[in-house]
Amino acid sequence: MRAAALVTLLAAAPASHAVPSQRWRIESPPSHVDFGVRLLWLHTIRGRFEQLAGAIEPRADGRVVVDASVAVDSLAMPSQRLRRWVLAGEFFDAARYPTLRFVSAPVARAVLDDGGALDGQLTLRGVTRPVRLELLPARCTADACTIEAHGQLRRSEFGMTDHHAVLSDRVELTLSIAIARMPD
DSSP states (O other): OGGGGTTOOOOOOOOTTSOTTOOEEEEEEEEEEEEEEEETTTEEEEEEEOOEEEEEEEOTTSOEEEEEEEEGGGEEOSOHHHHHHHHSTTTTOTTTOOEEEEEEOOBOHHHHHHOEEEEEEEEETTEEEEEEEEEOOOEEOSSEEEEEEEEEEEGGGGTOOTTTTTEEEEEEEEEEEEEEEOOO
């Protein structure tokens, strides 16, 4: 569950008509990261992180880097009891690790515009691991874009090993990221 927050992290990308030297910021709201983890392989526990921040930074070589953070305490879930459990030490440990952070490897703008793999490093619970997100083609106007991405991660890779008999290790992620051009 906690791994899904990754998203963190989070993938966002400028439109093909964006200026390569332009910076973009993640707009929150409406950006969010949804996750799901199987409970007893019958039911899926779902949550949504509603507070994201970050930017897409241009590089001199024409590629871009996505740098995004998620506020762990922005987690929304259908049950407050379940939310408290997920934010506790055995999962996200929000008191000690209040943010998740994703920093992408430099990527060609075309991947962000047209869709494809976005590799990067996710830091969750003080552990940094590689993560791959699959981007869908961006939906853009001249000054704003919405990016959808999917991915998965393993809870155990981020130190979340409790409840392995009843919770799947695999966490499914769905990201919806709104970005806007930063003023010059």
